Amino acid sequence: xxxxxxxxxxxxxxxxxxxxxxxxxxxxxxxxxxxxxxxxxxxxxxxxxxxxxxxxxxxxxxxxxxxxxxxxxxxxxxx
Amino acid sequence: xxxxxxxxxxxxxxxxxxxxxxxxxxxxxxxxxxxxxxxxxxxxxxxxxxxxxxxxxxxxxxxxxxxxxxxxxxxxxxxxxxxxxxxxxxxxxxxxxxxxxxxxxxxxxxxxxxxxxxxxxxxxxxxxxxxxxxxxxxxxxxxxxxxxxxxxxxxxxxxxxxxxxxxxxxxxxxxxxxxxxxxxxxxxxxxxxxxxxxxxxxxxxxxxxxxxxxxxxxxxx
Numbered sequence: 488x489x490x491x492x493x494x495x496x497x498x499x500x501x502x503x504x505x506x507x508x509x510x511x512x513x514x515x516x517x518x519x520x521x522x523x524x525x526x527x528x529x530x531x532x533x534x535x536x537x538x539x540x541x542x543x544x545x546x547x548x549x550x551x552x553x554x555x556x557x558x559x560x561x562x563x564x565x566x
Numbered sequence: 567x568x569x570x571x572x573x574x575x576x577x578x579x580x581x582x583x584x585x586x587x588x589x590x591x592x593x594x595x596x597x598x599x600x601x602x603x604x605x606x607x608x609x610x611x612x613x614x615x616x617x618x619x620x621x622x623x624x625x626x627x628x629x630x631x632x633x634x635x636x637x638x639x640x641x642x643x644x645x646x647x648x649x650x651x652x653x654x655x656x657x658x659x660x661x662x663x664x665x666x667x668x669x670x671x672x673x674x675x676x677x678x679x680x681x682x683x684x685x686x687x688x689x690x691x692x693x694x695x696x697x698x699x700x701x702x703x704x705x706x707x708x709x710x711x712x713x714x715x716x717x718x719x720x721x722x723x724x725x726x727x728x729x730x731x732x733x734x735x736x737x738x739x740x741x742x743x744x745x746x747x748x749x750x751x752x753x754x755x756x757x758x759x760x761x762x763x764x765x766x767x768x769x770x771x772x773x774x775x776x777x778x779x780x781x782x783x784x785x786x787x
Contacts, residue, residue, distance in 0.1 A: 511764055512765070514761075514764070515761055515762060515763070515764035515765050516702075516762070516765050517704075517761065517762060519704065519705065519706065520702050520703070520704060520705075520716060520762070520765070521585065521588070521702065521703055521704075521705055522700065522701075522702050522765070522769075523588075523589045523592070523700065523701050523702070523703060523717075524698050524700050525589070525641065525642070525673070525674035525698045525699040525700065526641055526642065526643065526674040526675070526698055527698065528585070528586070529585035529586065529588060529589050548698065548700075551772075552700065552768045552769065552771070552772045553768055555768075555771050555772060555775060556764075556767055556768045556771045556772075559752075559771045559775075560756070560767075
């Protein structure tokens with residue numbers, strides 16, 4: 488069962504960012520793979536997409552990771 | 567007080583949830599690399615595993631033996647690191663036991679409160695993670711965990727920090743080696759870009775950016 492905090496909708500991320508991350512996960516995560524997030528749980532592709540749809544705390548962490556990745560790649564391309 | 571030895575804690579238990587069990591297995595198996603590095607260097611390594619990865623055993627051990635490097639592996643939170651059955655074994659109430667030692671924690675968020683508290687209470691240095699440690703894995707590879715092409719990059723890089731200290735590097739040099747491992751893995755996946763590269767790189771960058779050293783970076787084993 489999700490805690491209240493996990494159920495909380497994250498509202499400070501624009502809709503198109505949620506959509507972009509969902510699309511990238513849909514394209515790149517194999518159906519058999521699992522995402523392990525220490526202290527939170529283990530998630531199938533279906534679970535990950537659900538958290539991104541729900542826009543909850545777990546979804547937010549995945550969005551943050553994707554944005555950090557895009558920033559890192561952009562930075563290293565310019566270095 | 568301390569001698570040149572290494573203490574490792576690594577829980578392994580059945581939680582009743584196979585996904586959760588798989589996750590714990592990574593935290594149990596990968597520290598074998600630390601034990602292996604100790605063997606190669608002829609350094610004594612005390613392995614508090616499974617039912618011995620408890621608060622009682624850890625406190626008894628730190629009270630009597632006094633290893634210079636303590637490698638804690640397990641679930642965690644800002645102020646604690648867990649052992650067997652997810653019970654907190656190291657937290658701000660026993661952080662004074664780490665005085666005079668180098669602490670490495672492969673544990674989520676423990677660099678937020680527990681790490682600084684260890685150093686404030688006399689630990690030489692703390693190496694760990696200020697956010698959640700994340701990785702992707704292939705459940706079909708769970709019996710060959712070291713060969714899992716999805717997860718091995720994160721754990722090889724994370725373990726490189728501890729094995730470098732075992733091999734005589736300073737804490738800061740060990741972190742640099744670990745960071746290089748993360749960067750090399752990212753580069754590898756950018757060059758050999760495949761279907762899964764996006765997700766593997768995502769967790770590599772996250773773990774790399776959250777790895778920190780607190781305290782004296784020149785500290786050595």
